[in-house]
Amino acid sequence: MSATSEQEVTDALQPFIGHYPNWAQELARKYFTKTVAEFILHGDVRDLVPTKDRDGNTTYVGLHSFLVDDLFAARDAVLFYDRSAGIHFADDASRADFSRAVSGYDSIFGTDYQNKLPKEPSQVFQLLENYLRLRLSDGKRIALVIDYAETIAPMAEASMYSAEDRRALVFLQKWSRDPLFVENDLTICLITENLTDLNQQLVQSPHTAEIHVPIPDEDDRKRFIDTSLVGSRSTFDAHSDVSPSNLAQNTAGLNYTQLRSIVADVLENKNRLTFETLSELKKEFIEAEAYGLLEFIETDYSLDLVAGHNEAKQHLRQAARALRAGRPDVMPMGYLISGPVGCGKTFLITCFAGEIGIPMVKLKNFRSQWQGVTEGNLEKILNLLSAMTPVAVMIDEADAALGDRDASGDSGVSQRVFSQIVSFMSNPKNRGRVIFFLVTARPDLMPVDLKRQGRAEEHIALFYPNTRADREELLQVMMRRTNVDLPMEDVPEELLDGDRTYSGADMEAILTRASFRAAGREDGTVTADILAETVRDFIPPTYPTEIELQKLAAVLECTSRDLLPTKYRDMDRAEVVRRVKELQHEIG
Structure with missing residues (x-):
């Protein structure tokens, strides 16, 4: 059908379907082109649907009621099927008509379905096909709604399909392209919450139409x-x-x-x-x-609590001002936050959550051991994020969480997850509406497709404090957090200006140990002697090779020269690349 004729269909239908939700109008338009008879409804399909009652007042009903009383009100018969309830009907007339057809089927094939209808898909679909062909040949108008379709044609590798699953899939594929079904007044609706839960041969078929039911705006x-x-x-x-x-x-x-x-x-x-x-x-x-896979980050912290990282804080505060000013168009699609372990990456973004004026959620581990569940979890999460806008999303350990286009060994799950994520992140409609913060100590392990412009556009690198002033500022923050009250002149010199580099996590561990030692003494107060004794005793975990690699990887990823400490700012990048490769080879 030409574009002009599709517009004519839309104009002709508008007086009759103009009060329907947009997704229902889309289904009606596609149906009346007479090029598709099988639709997949997905998304917020377990919610209420707005419609009009006989007096013209807006009312809200369940999806099944909406299909029966509104969208398919003119049909001669409306049938429903799911694995639990089997075949059931919109009204007594549909039930009686189906019973008559089943009686003839029983007499021909020697079955007894009139007394007890089957529930298994292969038997049900054979019976339904016989009924649909009979009634369509008589010019009847039929609608068939198959609920929980993912339990009938689930997403799985072909080798994992049972014989029954294969038969059900063949029926659905055959019906979607059968001329008798397409050219007559028949609508088949498959209902599923997550499109990725359904067999992808059905989803990607040109003979089916996917209709997304969105969460209300x-x-x-x-x-x-x-x-x-x-x-x-x-x-x-x-x-x-x-x-x-x-x-x-x-x-x-x-x-x-x-x-x-x-x-x-x-x-x-x-x-x-x-x-x-x-x-x-x-x-x-x-x-x-979200099945517990999204966690709201609620904090009273602000960036004032972050010690050091002044350039990074300045950049994030500018982003916060843009968001509060209603300028999502100037925001990057996402951020990559990298740096060695213990430098405060997660804490920085948590504090930023207290300043931006929009919700921030943390994406938890959405991966599952079961086939297809991971992709379904992610689809559900992304649909929720689309509805929650504006929203910020933090993904910790992003190098492990988001998969890779080239990953193998997990039946393609990582590849499909990666494809879902990058497609969502690069959607221009999400700029300033869904802002990703990908946090990792190993940005070199992340695929380039995630880090390029148009996805995680701004790369912020964080490092351990490297000047005395930075160390003092960080130590003061950690002392407030651990309730240690000492003047700076009582702090051991090696903690502030020694050769050893202490991360924020190291300083917090030292102060906590000092409090532990003090708890067994008279007044329980951390003194200068106790702190000095704790510093001398403290041996931080030693993994210098990994730390050096994490630092240099952050240097290479940083997209702003001003964010780099002076000693890294003027380093020869070719030399940094060479050293990173050496370290990667050494670590294996």
Whole structure:
């Protein structure tokens, strides 16, 4: 069908489907082109759907009800199937018509399905195909909804498929391209939350259409809240410190069902809704929706607590000002934060979370030992991040978490994860809306595709304090953190100006040990003698080769000369590259 004719279809349908959600309008337009009959609904498919009742009022119903009463209201029969319930029907008329067809099937093939319908996909699909062919040949209009489709045609390697899985997949592929099915009034909807959970031959087929059901945006949430408060606004206002507009603004990432729980708790239970309560509820809902794989970083820290790293702090404060000023267009797509272990990479970004004015979440380990689960976890997380914008995302140990395009030995999981991540990170619509912070001590292990411009664009390198002033500043921070109160003149000189380099983690360990020693003495106070004794005794873990490699790798990755300490700023880069290769070979 030409582009002009598709537009004509859209214009002709608008009076009838204009009140439908955008995803439903897209499905209707694609269906009426008569080029596709099999659709895959994915995303927020377990949520409510907005529609209009007979009086023209907005109402919210479940997806199944929306399909039966709205999208497929004109069909002669609407059938549902899932592994648990088997075949079931939208109404008694559909049930009676199917029963008549099954009676004829039983008489021909000697089965007894009229008394007990099968539940296994291979038997069900054979029965459904017979019914669909009979009724389509009679000019009937049919809709078939297959829920939890990932349990029928799961994502797996071909060698892992059972005979039943193969038969079910063949049926679905055959139906998607059968001229009788495509050219007549038949719609087949496969429903799954995560597209990556479904067999990729179906997903990538040109004969199926993927329809994404998004999490509601702010305008959608505002309409839902206003509808929910019709006749109850005074009760809500009496028990809520949060206005309906603020409620809509501060619930990015939540769906209608979760919003309904919040509103109902106020209206029915009369529990007071404060901004603090709302923040806790949002955190609880989103972390549960992400299967515990996203963790909100909530902190009262600011960059004022970070010792040293002045150039890095200056850069991040400028980014924070841009975000607060509503200038996402000037923000990088992401940051790569590198440096040796113990230099404060994670702490720096945690403190930055307290300044940016937008939520920050930490991506936890989303990998699973089970086939297909890792990709499904990641898809769920990325969909939530898209709905939570603006949001910052910290990925610690990014070199291990994000996979590689060339990885092997895990059935392609790392390759697929890598592809999902880089595609999401490079989407220009996410600039300033989803900001990634990739934290690693080994940036040399990360693939170039993740570090290039258009993804992790700004590379910030952090190092151990290398001047006396930096060491004093870092030590003062660590003393406040460990409740050690000593004047700087009582601090052993080797801790501030010796040949040995101490990281922030080393200093914290020394001060904690000193407090431990002091706890067994009279007043439990850390004295200059106790601290000096602890410093002399302290032997930090020794891995100089690894530390040197981590430092030089950070030097090579840094995209700003001003962020490098003086001794690294003027180093010959060819010499640094040579030394890094030597160290990589030595470490193996």
